[in-house]
Amino acid sequence: MGDKQDVRVNGQRLWDSIMAIGEIGPGQHGGSCRLALTDEDREGRDLFISWCREIGCSIEIDDMGNIFARRAGRNSELAPIVAGSHLDTQPHGGKFDGIYGVLAGLEALRTLHDHDVTTEAPVEVVVWTNEEGSRFAPAMIASGVYAGLFEKDYAWARSDSDGKTIGEELKRIGYMGEVACGEHPIGALLEAHIEQGPILEAQQNQIGVVIGGQGQRWYDLRIKGQDSHAGSTPMPGRRDALVTAAEIISMVQSLAMDFAPQAVATVGEMSVHPNSRNTIPGEVFLTIDIRNPDEPALARMASELRTCIIDCVDKNGVECDLDEIWDKPPVQFHADCIAAIEDATRTLGYSHQQIVSGAGHDACQVCLVAPTSMIFVPCAGGLSHNEQESAEPADLEAGCNVLLHAMLTLANRGGK
Numbered sequence: 001m002g003d004k005q006d007v008r009v010n011g012q013r014l015w016d017s018i019m020a021i022g023e024i025g026p027g028q029h030g031g032s033c034r035l036a037l038t039d040e041d042r043e044g045r046d047l048f049i050s051w052c053r054e055i056g057c058s059i060e061i062d063d064m065g066n067i068f069a070r071r072a073g074r075n076s077e078l079a080p081i082v083a084g085s086h087l088d089t090q091p092h093g094g095k096f097d098g099i100y101g102v103l104a105g106l107e108a109l110r111t112l113h114d115h116d117v118t119t120e121a122p123v124e125v126v127v128w129t130n131e132e133g134s135r136f137a138p139a140m141i142a143s144g145v146y147a148g149l150f151e152k153d154y155a156w157a158r159s160d161s162d163g164k165t166i167g168e169e170l171k172r173i174g175y176m177g178e179v180a181c182g183e184h185p186i187g188a189l190l191e192a193h194i195e196q197g198p199i200l201e202a203q204q205n206q207i208g209v210v211i212g213g214q215g216q217r218w219y220d221l222r223i224k225g226q227d228s229h230a231g232s233t234p235m236p237g238r239r240d241a242l243v244t245a246a247e248i249i250s251m252v253q254s255l256a257m258d259f260a261p262q263a264v265a266t267v268g269e270m271s272v273h274p275n276s277r278n279t280i281p282g283e284v285f286l287t288i289d290i291r292n293p294d295e296p297a298l299a300r301m302a303s304e305l306r307t308c309i310i311d312c313v314d315k316n317g318v319e320c321d322l323d324e325i326w327d328k329p330p331v332q333f334h335a336d337c338i339a340a341i342e343d344a345t346r347t348l349g350y351s352h353q354q355i356v357s358g359a360g361h362d363a364c365q366v367c368l369v370a371p372t373s374m375i376f377v378p379c380a381g382g383l384s385h386n387e388q389e390s391a392e393p394a395d396l397e398a399g400c401n402v403l404l405h406a407m408l409t410l411a412n413r414g415g416k
């Protein structure tokens, strides 16, 4: 056996595997449509498992359908060092979101197999069920059950638009495992992922060492004015809910700019009532999504948002109901995992930077119960959740080498 430091992954094999999974449930425009727990999802899972068995891995599936493929270590008492992500996609999804993290984990294990390297702790690849949340809401539900954020009965009962539930569909495709979700130990979880944003590309860095995930708060806002005739109602004294909404949307934008560069804020959904061209809109519903990696700053954004909305509503002579429907605090990844990734990146000589994840990931759930971090690689134009999503083979290979060496560090801690 050679020096473990010299071991490198096979970038071509990684790329070919990503392309092979991408053929299952092909999209119309070069991406994939492989919704959670469909026949296509089963086919992707089956192919992944067959690849894992080829290199001698054992497979364990829990009762949320999460798959753990294990390569034994010298000491089977130690909790495994786990790499992975998800294989499900958006309806118009790309070939890389999630898939890369699973197959980078597999490529790391294949490389250990090729070079006959045995780690102290076992090493594993995990596939989390229904990360995307597009067939079954909410997203990241199976990693959420693993982390104790959701009850399993609640998760099993979530249904798609045809009324089929996660529990039924897990059984139908043969992925309702025996092990209770959450019982499979994880010594550390490393998730490799495309960035899904433009920062690494703009900074010309190949690797993002992810130090945590943003906090986010979601709001439903209902503005109530008064329907009235568009021709005969003078401008003074109108109670126009849509004009108020327009001011609020522009305030939401300014709020994020005030907390730059890390904050983001979005009004993504709006409905206007009665939605008639010659009636002043009496009611508007809209959603607000604010995010910041820093909890005190997020709390300040939330309080400023509330004050601005109340002032604006008063000024326009309308009323509103503002409901905060979700409050997810920022997450900080584990120092040991961050250090393992950063050291591997340095040793391998890749350009890199620390980065905060703008999107939610399974790692942002599991980090509540196990040491966790993520490795980001650039994707073209920062584009994701789009069939045009793409990434450079060299960047995918670099991220996979970082993953392999960070896994080796963590799996050999305390070992010889």
Ligand SMILES: [Zn+2]
Pocket (backbone or CB within 6 Å): 086, 097, 098, 131, 193, 361
């Ligand atoms: Zn993803």
